[in-house]
Amino acid sequence: MVDKVREVLYVMAQLGINLTLFLDAVSWGDPACTSDAKVRSARTGLMKSQELPSILQRWWKPPRTPGSSNARSAGASHVMTSFARQCYLTAVDLELEKMAALFKSPVGDDVAEDHLTAISFMGLIAEVKEKGPFLWSILHKLAYREDQLVRNTHKNADKIILMIISMLSYTRSHHRGRIQKLFAIYFKFRGLTAKGFDTLHALGLTMSHKWTCNAVGRISKSCTEEMLQLMDMYPWLLTYDNLNIPFRVFSQRLDNQGDFGSATAATVYIKRSAVPLSSNANWSLQETRAEGLKNPLTPLDILILSQKSYPRIHSHTKYQVLQVLLEASDFELPTYAHRGSALLQPPEPVHQLPCGKDHITLQFLLGTVNIPEASYEDNSRLIKEWLSQLKLDSPDMQKKLGLERLIAWVGDQLTVDRLRNLFKFRAEDLNSFDRLDWMMFTFGWFHLLMATANSFHKQYLGTARGRGLSQAFDVLMKKGLGSISTKGPFYHDLNEALYTVAAAHLRQDWLLVSKVQSVKELRQKSPEALIALADQIVEQCASSSALERMDAKPENQRDEVQRQTIMWNRDILQYIVLDQAVKNGDVGLMEDSLPHLLFRFIGGKNSNYAIEVLELLQALHREWPAEIKDFVRNHCWLANNSGKRDTFLPFDRAQEHNNLDIKVTHRSEGPSIDWEYLKKLHPAIHIIRAVGSHVEQDFRTITRGKNHATPKKELDILALQESYRQARVHVYEPGRKIRGKRDRAKDITTDGALSMMTGAAIARWVESRSFTRSTGQEWNITSDSDESDL
Numbered sequence: 132m133v134d135k136v137r138e139v140l141y142v143m144a145q146l147g148i149n150l151t152l153f154l155d156a157v158s159w160g161d162p163a164c165t166s167d168a169k170v171r172s173a174r175t176g177l178m179k180s181q182e183l184p185s186i187l188q189r190w191w192k193p194p195r196t197p198g199s200s201n202a203r204s205a206g207a208s209h210v211m212t213s214f215a216r217q218c219y220l221t222a223v224d225l226e227l228e229k230m231a232a233l234f235k236s237p238v239g240d241d242v243a244e245d246h247l248t249a250i251s252f253m254g255l256i257a258e259v260k261e262k263g264p265f266l267w268s269i270l271h272k273l274a275y276r277e278d279q280l281v282r283n284t285h286k287n288a289d290k291i292i293l294m295i296i297s298m299l300s301y302t303r304s305h306h307r308g309r310i311q312k313l314f315a316i317y318f319k320f321r322g323l324t325a326k327g328f329d330t331l332h333a334l335g336l337t338m339s340h341k342w343t344c345n346a347v348g349r350i351s352k353s354c355t356e357e358m359l360q361l362m363d364m365y366p367w368l369l370t371y372d373n374l375n376i377p378f379r380v381f382s383q384r385l386d387n388q389g390d391f392g393s394a395t396a397a398t399v400y401i402k403r404s405a406v407p408l409s410s411n412a413n414w415s416l417q418e419t420r421a422e423g424l425k426n427p428l429t430p431l432d433i434l435i436l437s438q439k440s441y442p443r444i445h446s447h448t449k450y451q452v453l454q455v456l457l458e459a460s461d462f463e464l465p466t467y468a469h470r471g472s473a474l475l476q477p478p479e480p481v482h483q484l485p486c487g488k489d490h491i492t493l494q495f496l497l498g499t500v501n502i503p504e505a506s507y508e509d510n511s512r513l514i515k516e517w518l519s520q521l522k523l524d525s526p527d528m529q530k531k532l533g534l535e536r537l538i539a540w541v542g543d544q545l546t547v548d549r550l551r552n553l554f555k556f557r558a559e560d561l562n563s564f565d566r567l568d569w570m571m572f573t574f575g576w577f578h579l580l581m582a583t584a585n586s587f588h589k590q591y592l593g594t595a596r597g598r599g600l601s602q603a604f605d606v607l608m609k610k611g612l613g614s615i616s617t618k619g620p621f622y623h624d625l626n627e628a629l630y631t632v633a634a635a636h637l638r639q640d641w642l643l644v645s646k647v648q649s650v651k652e653l654r655q656k657s658p659e660a661l662i663a664l665a666d667q668i669v670e671q672c673a674s675s676s677a678l679e680r681m682d683a684k685p686e687n688q689r690d691e692v693q694r695q696t697i698m699w700n701r702d703i704l705q706y707i708v709l710d711q712a713v714k715n716g717d718v719g720l721m722e723d724s725l726p727h728l729l730f731r732f733i734g735g736k737n738s739n740y741a742i743e744v745l746e747l748l749q750a751l752h753r754e755w756p757a758e759i760k761d762f763v764r765n766h767c768w769l770a771n772n773s774g775k776r777d778t779f780l781p782f783d784r785a786q787e788h789n790n791l792d793i794k795v796t797h798r799s800e801g802p803s804i805d806w807e808y809l810k811k812l813h814p815a816i817h818i819i820r821a822v823g824s825h826v827e828q829d830f831r832t833i834t835r836g837k838n839h840a841t842p843k844k845e846l847d848i849l850a851l852q853e854s855y856r857q858a859r860v861h862v863y864e865p866g867r868k869i870r871g872k873r874d875r876a877k878d879i880t881t882d883g884a885l886s887m888m889t890g891a892a893i894a895r896w897v898e899s900r901s902f903t904r905s906t907g908q909e910w911n912i913t914s915d916s917d918e919s920d921l
Contacts, residue, residue, distance in 0.1 A: 187211070219269075226263035227300060233258055234300045234307035242350045244357075244818045247313055248825040256289050259296055270295060290830070298335035308338055315343045316350075317826045320797045320819045350815040351498075358399055358495040358814075359522060366405040368539035368767055369517060370575070370786040371397035371546065373504040374794060378804065392806070393503035396813065397517055398789050400782060401493040404485070405766045408758060410535050415756045417568050423754030427897045430888050433726050433748065437884075440723035446478040447708045447720060448673070453665045455637040460845045461650040474658040482719025484769060484779065492770035495817050496789055497521075498810030507556070510549045533564030537759070539571045539767045541782045543578040544739050551746070571759065573750075573767050574743045575783020576713055576721065581622050583706055583728065585615050586735045587629060590876050591699060597874030598692065598860050603632045606854055607847050626710070631844050633703045635851035636696060639861050640672045672861070673700035678878070684865075691869045695876055696860045702731075702880060716771065716779040718764050722751070727880070733892050734883025745896050792816050 143153060156164045157174050164170045177183060193206040233255060240246050260267050274288040300307040315338040318328070328340035337343075361367075378390040457464050457475065464470055484490070497520045502512050518524045523532060532538070540550055551572050560566045593599025604612045609628055611621065638650065645664050647653060653661065671677055678701070681694045705727055712720035725744055732741035751760055769779040797816055799808065826832075855861060869875045886892055 222265050223263075223269075226266045227296075227303065230259055230262045230296065231300060231304070231307055233262070234297055234309045236306065236309040236312055238306075241309075241312055242316070242346050242818070243353055244821050247316065247818065247822050250309065250313055250825075250829075252290055252293065252829045256293050259293060263296070266296065267292065294336070301335050311336065311338050312342075312346075313822065313826065315339075316346065316819065316822050319343045319347075320823065347815055348811055350818050351811050351813075354495055354814045354817045355520075358401070361401045361403075361493065362399070362521070365401050365403050366407050366762070366766060367399055367401045368541060368782070369397060369399055370541045370782050371395055371504075371513065371517065372542060372783070372786050372790060374499075374790045376499075376794060376809070392501055393505070394499050394501050394806070394809075395504050395509075395513055396499045396786070396790055396793055397497040397513075397520075398786055399495045399497065399521070400770055400785070401495070402490075402766050403493070404490045405762070408537055408762055412756070412758055413533075413535055413537055413563070413569060416537065416571070416754075416759055417563070419756050420754050423749060424900060426753055427900065428745070428749050428752060428893070430890055430893055432752070433729065433887065433893075434884070436748070436752075437726035437730070440726060443481050443720065443723050444705065444708055444727070445669070447712070448704045449662070449665045449669050450478055451704055451707050451711070452637055452668050452673070453661060455634050456641055456650065456653060456661065456665075458634075459638060459650045459848075460843075462654060463651075467654055469658045472658040474662050480715070480717040480719065481723060482717065482764070484716035484718060484765060484771070486716065486771060486774055486776050486779075488774045490771060491774045492772060492785075494770070494772070494785065494789070496793075496813045499793060499806075499813045500810060501806040504546065504549070507549055507553055510546075510553060514553075529564045532569045533562055533566075537569055537571055539573060539763065541573055541575055541767060542786075543575055543783055544582075544743055547572050547574045547743065548739070571755075571763065571767075573747065573763055574740075575786075576768055576781035577784035577787065579728070579740060579743070580626075580710060580713065580781075582737060582740045583709070583731065584622060584625050584629060586731055586737060586879070587703065587706065588612075588615055588625060589735065590702075590879055593874040593876070594871055597869065597871055598696075598855065598858055599874055599876065600628070600632065602854075603635075603851055604628065606850055607631065627844075629703060629706065631847050632851060633700070633707060634844075634848045635855060636700055636703075636861070637668070637673075638848065639852050639855050640668050640700070643861055644668050644671065669704075672697055673704055675701060675881070677701075678881075688865045690864050690867045691875070692858075692860050692867050693863050695869065696855075698876065698878055713769065713781060714777050714779055716769055716776070718768055721768065722764065730880045730883035730887065732883065733886050734877070734879030734881070738892075741892060742896055742899070745893070789816070792820065 140150070143149060148156075155161070157170060157177075159165050159174075190207040191211040192208060193204040195201070195203050236246070270292045271288070274292060279286075294310070297307075297310045301311055314331075314336060315328070318331070318337060319340075323331075325340045328337060328343065331337040332339045338346075373393065373395050376392050376394055378392060453475070456462055469475070497517060500513070500516050502509055502516065504510060504513065515524065518528075522528070540547070542550070550570065554567045554570060554572070557566050563569065588600060591599045593601050595601050595605050601613070603609075607628065609624060611619075612625055612628060615621070641650070641653065641664070642648070644667055645653060645656075653664075656664075674697075677697045678694060681689055681697070705724065709721065709724045709728075712718075712724070725748055729741060729744045729748070732738075732744060750763075755763065768781065770782050770785050771779050772785070793809075793813055793816070797812075797819055799812060
């Protein structure tokens, strides 16, 4: 080639042109050459040739002469590097502007839940790759070395690259802070300090601390507006509960002292699947209430209700006995030959609430106020406060409340009792609004379950020498369960212990009734045989009839230890049935449990919850129209925050979760924190919680702190079961006595039923309800009915 090249260069020199001028003219440097057909054809051939990339490569980095040790020629390295930089910057600039719309956050809607939680990082990554492939490839190449690409199997830098691009876009315009706003809200309520905010803002990762604090007010306003709109569209109810919030000061002065404030927090729950009450439901309720005051339930009525409900409870009791066997690790249900049998499935629910996304309960926190729930006057002020926050305090809305609407109020026993007594005290006020005719009261089932668990603690605690709960707590090394407490995780620990003790007793009954040595031997039995054994266990080891057969024996033939074990099994199974009914949304089974709970509360001297159960039974069977009964049963007992089948929870428990968010999870501290700020902040928790959950799900960090690895309880059950086997508490021994008086548990359920039949407990309740109540639908006009008629 050298001769030909030399010849061309010679000719070019004869023509007065060199290689530089030639390439410049061919490469669109001369108008005539640009339009000439022959030159254009040669230029096109060069531009599309396979040799062009290698030509440019050699210009940028010329090869060393073979056999030479001299330095490599510089070539056009400097020029081409500068040119490549310009090309790169131009391409990247175009791609960044092309991606700008992906990161824009419109002012006004930027703190709305739909806007914040609509960010899908994986979806955004795909869009960025599509709109900026060159920039993405460059950053991806910088994130990995060649050897890393080969051996890497887990590490994925896609989200890191996305954040780099987001930060670059944000530095170009503060209007492109979509991700920064999401992270600002997330980090603010995950405990990031103001200093930390300033640092991350300087790096372009979040918005500033000032923006975030200002956004709290906008979020709160947005949540309140959304809540009011939904309240106009769907039925709703309200819960509230007291809580204590400490305020710290950093410089103590006479006018700047720390405080441990008593406040009240409230939540509005909206059920989109609920059918609204009719416009005449208010008046119908007034009429049926007036009639119900004259027609209270009798002991016989309650006894009949308990007898009618028992068969349904009994079927679920048998299933819980079967579950104790199926959940045993030695039974190995996944490999059981008949594991798919319909006989092993739960019995038909009595009345189960639907589940799914359409049945998720929406909840909105109201602003926490510095009003303690300590007196009737406090509760009266709280009613006014909640109505004010809900925009229901105008004269027109008060009139509409008094004549056309009803609001369900749910709370713990103290809250509902205070509201009910306010309702009674205002019985003869001038109009329906002042008389509180628009209020429906129902206690929270979570506190009812707590009271029930506490009654088991009181009934069966015993001493370490006996075979009651105290001995079980020692075996299981359960600390802090020696005395009843309303603080901390006491109920959680007690509930877990009750389930463990129940499983240990019932598993030992399985072995004795089926006459086998181990649970593994029961795997050989058919589902029909297992069902028959479960029925036999309930009849012989967990029923009132078994207790009656023991009591019918001569005194010297009675076994007090076995009798108490039978009584424990009977009582705890009813508690487990109720607890599972709550978790799975079987409100029919919950209602069936009410008469039996009443017997327990009367026998256990728990007059507060005995009255609450009586009031609910009276309302269901005497004072609520059918429309309101269905509404309360289906929509005022249980909430479902996820839409899954086994995640129902009572409304008062949901309120406790909100209290936890207020006091711990989203707690605010600092010199500027006061009641006004908390009142502004707490309605925003609805969106704060949604943002936190969304970010953690997208980054897969939700497993830490949300899904706890609960230790298996199998060892606990086996330890207790061995203790009961050695003590032979399930084996009949004629004449055996319980030595210690404190270890002898009373049959408070039977005592309660007998006490109720004497009428004393019912009479006291009826006496407390004997008051005159005005009725009438006229606004601001009292009824002209004769008080003596009422």
